[in-house]
Amino acid sequence: MLDIKLIREQPEFVRERLAARGVGDDRKLDEVLALDRKLREALKEGDSLKEQRNKSSKEIGALIGQKKNAEADAKKAEVRTIGDRIGLLDKEIAATEAARDELLLALPNLPNVKVAIGKTAEDNPVVRVHGVPAKFDFKPKNHIELCESLKLIDFARGAKLSGSGFLLYTNWGARLERALINFLLDLHTREHGYTEVSPPFIVNGEVMTGVGQFPKFKDQAFWVRRGLDDDTMGKQFLIPTAEAPVANIHREEILAEKQLPIYYCAYSPCFRAEAGAAGVGTRGMIRVHQFDKVELVKIVKPEHGFAELDKMVANAERVLQVLGLHYRVIQLCTGDMGFASGMTYDIEVWAPGQGTFLEVSSCTNCEEFQSRRMNLRFKSDTGGNVFPHLLNGSGTALARLFVALVETHQRADGSVAIPEPLQPWLKADSIPAT
RNA sequence: GGAGGGGUGGCAGAGUGGUCUAAUGCGGCGGUCUUGAAAACCGCUGUGGGCGCAAGCUCACCGGGGGUUCGAAUCCCUCCCCCUCCGCCA
Numbered sequence: 268m269l270d271i272k273l274i275r276e277q278p279e280f281v282r283e284r285l286a287a288r289g290v291g292d293d294r295k296l297d298e299v300l301a302l303d304r305k306l307r308e309a310l311k312e313g314d315s316l317k318e319q320r321n322k323s324s325k326e327i328g329a330l331i332g333q334k335k336n337a338e339a340d341a342k343k344a345e346v347r348t349i350g351d352r353i354g355l356l357d358k359e360i361a362a363t364e365a366a367r368d369e370l371l372l373a374l375p376n377l378p379n380v381k382v383a384i385g386k387t388a389e390d391n392p393v394v395r396v397h398g399v400p401a402k403f404d405f406k407p408k409n410h411i412e413l414c415e416s417l418k419l420i421d422f423a424r425g426a427k428l429s430g431s432g433f434l435l436y437t438n439w440g441a442r443l444e445r446a447l448i449n450f451l452l453d454l455h456t457r458e459h460g461y462t463e464v465s466p467p468f469i470v471n472g473e474v475m476t477g478v479g480q481f482p483k484f485k486d487q488a489f490w491v492r493r494g495l496d497d498d499t500m501g502k503q504f505l506i507p508t509a510e511a512p513v514a515n516i517h518r519e520e521i522l523a524e525k526q527l528p529i530y531y532c533a534y535s536p537c538f539r540a541e542a543g544a545a546g547v548g549t550r551g552m553i554r555v556h557q558f559d560k561v562e563l564v565k566i567v568k569p570e571h572g573f574a575e576l577d578k579m580v581a582n583a584e585r586v587l588q589v590l591g592l593h594y595r596v597i598q599l600c601t602g603d604m605g606f607a608s609g610m611t612y613d614i615e616v617w618a619p620g621q622g623t624f625l626e627v628s629s630c631t632n633c634e635e636f637q638s639r640r641m642n643l644r645f646k647s648d649t650g651g652n653v654f655p656h657l658l659n660g661s662g663t664a665l666a667r668l669f670v671a672l673v674e675t676h677q678r679a680d681g682s683v684a685i686p687e688p689l690q691p692w693l694k695a696d697s698i699p700a701t
Numbered sequence: 702g703g704a705g706g707g708g709u710g711g712c713a714g715a716g717u718g719g720u721c722u723a724a725u726g727c728g729g730c731g732g733u734c735u736u737g738a739a740a741a742c743c744g745c746u747g748u749g750g751g752c753g754c755a756a757g758c759u760c761a762c763c764g765g766g767g768g769u770u771c772g773a774a775u776c777c778c779u780c781c782c783c784c785u786c787c788g789c790c791a
Contacts, residue, residue, distance in 0.1 A: 328719035
């Protein structure tokens with residue numbers, strides 16, 4: 268959520284930053300400002316009436332104490348009319364504030380001024396490239412062919428169980444997935460200083476709103492209903508990412524400055540309905556309704572936000588380096604950034620079978636956008652309560668990492684070599700050809 | 702699912718319609734005393750909003766929401782959460 272004071276005091280700056288994002292329609296900003304003015308006028312009148320009422324009520328108490336009941340009754344009648352006016356104003360205040368906040372919650376974060384200006388993914392600058400594409404002296408297979416020949420994933424039966432977009436990992440496929448999860452968690456906890464947490468996979472609406480998933484992306488979540496009780500619909504949701512529960516761990520808390528920085532990492536499955544996207548170029552495991560991910564979350568002081576973002580990107584890159592994969596890091600331009608983002612770097616891994624880069628990590632500094640939504644603060648040593656920067660990044664998404672891994676390390680005989688650093692987790696040096 | 706008990710400041714814990722401006726204790730911060738520390742004593746102690754250059758004034762907040770009343774932590778309704786026991790269950 269944007270700071271209403273910033274919008275009030277520097278509306279032109281906010282307008283310009285939103286335009287950089289491609290939010291062409293800024294009438295909402297004008298609406299916010301109008302509602303805000305209306306709200307403050309009503310608050311001013313209401314507060315002063317309440318002050319009168321408070322004083323008069325005390326006087327009534329004193330009069331009753333002195334047994335001057337007639338005077339007290341007269342005063343009561345007088346205050347009752349003030350009370351009626353307050354009742355009306357309170358309703359107006361609540362409605363105006365709700366309308367203002369609804370609009371505020373629908374406004375995306377402002378791109379940081381350091382972010383490259385652009386309109387689409389075409390405009391995303393490449394920050395750096397690591398390694399080179401794998402070369403093969405045989406005709407390489409794509410991951411679908413590999414998964415079928417090595418029986419890593421049973422696409423047909425996955426669909427039979429749950430519909431398209433759901434995967435049944437089998438045998439070596441299931442073992443590789445588990446090995447990757449454990450490898451990633453161990454890497455980030457042992458070598459990068461993250462504390463492992465294992466969150467609920469179902470969260471409430473406040474949590475979704477806190478990270479900016481709601482209200483905008485309500486149509487992309489899986490909604491949970493308890494049994495046949497329709498009243499429970501819309502109260503709980505399958506998480507689209509561990510970011511949702513983990514970033515909210517300290518919501519509505521005031522942390523001590525010495526607690527920061529906080530680094531969390533968590534494995535979770537991620538559930539995405541992605542309404543409208545199904546069936547379009549979705550064969551295989553590039554875009555699915557459920558995938559595994561190891562997520563990184565940081566809560567840091569604002570002055571450290573961007574240095575911490577760089578470190579987080581480096582932590583995610585390390586995964587690909589250790590696994591011997593070719594990748595590039597790009598910065599999302601102002602027009603391509605996510606809703607809550609102040610600045611985002613994507614890491615894209617090379618998938619030889621696809622002949623493209625696949626996004627396996629998106630590292631974002633949401634600055635105070637999310638902490639403001641979830642009312643997460645820390646008490647600074649200088650006294651005031653401050654919204655910390657909230658960062659999240661994939662470290663990394665599993666399904667696509669799986670794709671890049673098997674496509675990159677496939678061998679002429681149809682087997683897949685396992686990079687040496689991963690071998691202790693899989694307890695094997697290759698996936699044998701069948 | 703059934704029965705009962707609870708939710709009050711950082712924590713513990715009083716308060717059941719009117720100096721509640723929420724007692725008291727602990728913790729924390731500052732001070733006095735001391736060579737230093739402890740003890741003792743004194744003072745301070747939360748969050749958010751509005752107005753104001755500021756000093757400050759003011760409003761709201763006792764789990765959430767609604768109601769009764771001139772006035773609600775206190776009474777009423779409703780929802781949420783926690784605890785104990787029973788049932789079911791991995």
